[in-house]
Amino acid sequence: MTQLQFNLDFEKIKDEVMKSDLNDVVKSSIVVLFNEYMEMERDRYMKNTTHERSENRHDYRNGYYERDLILNVGKVPLKVPRTRRGEFSTDIFEKYKRCDKAFLLSMLEMVVNGVSTRKVTKIVEQLCGEKVSKSMVSGLTKKLDPIVNDWAQKPLDQQYYNYIYVDAMYIKVREYHRVVSKAVYIALGVNSQDKREILGFKVAGTESKETWHEFFESLISRGLQPPKLVISDAHEGLKSAIMENFLNTSWQRCTVHFLRNIIQTMPKKGSKEAREYLKEIFKAPTEKISRMLKDEFIEKFEDDKKYVKAIETLDAGYEDAIQFYAEDKDTHIHIRTTNVLERLNSEVRKREGVIRIFPNTSSAFRLIGAVLMDCEEGMDPGKRKFFYRTTN
Incomplete structure (x- = not known):
């Protein structure tokens, strides 16, 4: 079976996602691209491709786990590759974070521009179908402290x-x-x-x-x-x-x-x-x-x-x-x-x-x-x- 080769500019793709008005077809395409990108990330980390034997191997593939990435345009379900030692992590989102930085910054911008915490949580839920607690929004604003200081x-x-x-x-x-x-x-x-x-x-x-x-x-x-x-x-x-x-x-x-x-x-x-x-x-x-x-x-x-x-x-x-x-x-x-x-x-x-x-x-x-x-x-x-x- 012929394998497709992807040469992806992740930052460019992500930027386009932020600007897009996603429908189901486009969102599905983005899922395929993001999943393929993460697969390439794991290959690069492993220094070999799937089923390829190599003396340089320092870890083993260990399947995938499902995780949602919340963008400011909606929720995208992803299959995240993992390794046996658990040391591999993707650039798409920080480890243990379900919200990407652009989405968090959008929430922060709403707060700074005078949108109340209660309204921010409602807006996020309407846009993404994802509930965000008031404590999360309040905690997010504290990220401003070192910047403002x-x-x-x-x-x-x-x-x-x-x-x-x-x-x-x-x-x-x-x-x-x-x-x-x-x-x-x-x-x-x-x-x-x-x-x-x-x-x-x-x-x-x-x-x-x-x-x-x-x-x-x-x-x-x-x-x-x-x-x-x-x-x-x-x-x-x-x-x-x-x-x-x-x-x-x-x-x-x-x-x-x-x-x-x-x-x-x-x-x-x-x-x-x-x-x-x-x-x-x-x-x-x-x-x-x-x-x-x-x-x-x-x-x-x-x-x-x-x-x-x-x-x-x-x-x-x-x-x-x-x-x-x-x-x-x-x-x-x-x-x-x-x-x-x-x-x-x-x-x-x-x-x-x-x-x-x-x-x-x-x-x-x-x-x-x-x-x-x-x-x-x-x-x-x-x-x-x-x-x-x-x-x-």
Whole structure:
């Protein structure tokens, strides 16, 4: 009987399987190919073919056992060759693992993108007819720990970061049988090539000077140098920590938060003109024009008692809110607010909202870290930059 010779590129076949919409005929063909590939693997391990006598033999064939391989396109039943000593193993799946890596990574991706553990188990069952326990999905996410930890501790002495944005957001975590609020500190930097990088993050207690100080110290210990500008809101503890940790660095008060602070002191009715006037102060093309608009605002509304507090707030915080004018004009729209970090926070919120309450701090660190890593990959890829300078 003529024997068929297979020259298989396993990785290519596997890649095609992942992309295929398998029907029964194709699935049967894949079973034949995978089984033949494993037979070839055993021959290579044995250094001979079936019924061939060889002095180099160091083991004996011992039939087959049946095993299902779960792909992200369905379950494939295979006949796995074995040897008497039990030392042979196939490349198709790791020993004692029924799910291939691509399928596990697909499950992990669902979790990272905000699909709840319960929904993941249902999706897997619908796609593959195979039940996956919640504990398996939860255990799978722990595979992220070394990856997230390594990324979160990457050295920061390979680049100089001109601008750093910092902010804190709040999440709910279960701790000692209670649900408590935790702050997530995030730092985003723009390096000397005008590309964005996430410098670090931390899940800790409530926002305070001490916790901000610890966060900045952790960045500095990894090699971070004082930037030209730190952009943030006006949290008192944050401001103090910036001053103490980054000498010779200017602080840019986020103009969006600052305007909000001023407007909150103004009457809700009849203040539309004043609100529009305020916004133009920080949209001015130059510092000189901005100061002129500020003086005009004060002159126009200073005799109205309803705007006394607003004028006091504007006057007290104005200098901190116009530090961006010392930088290149092309950067102004990006560095006068923390909008870029707010968008990053919203991506975290999108995934975190599905979970609502993290079971512990470690799980919060794991998921938020994975989301931030995913976001960073899409930031300024290739030759793209965060801002393009037209001035010298």
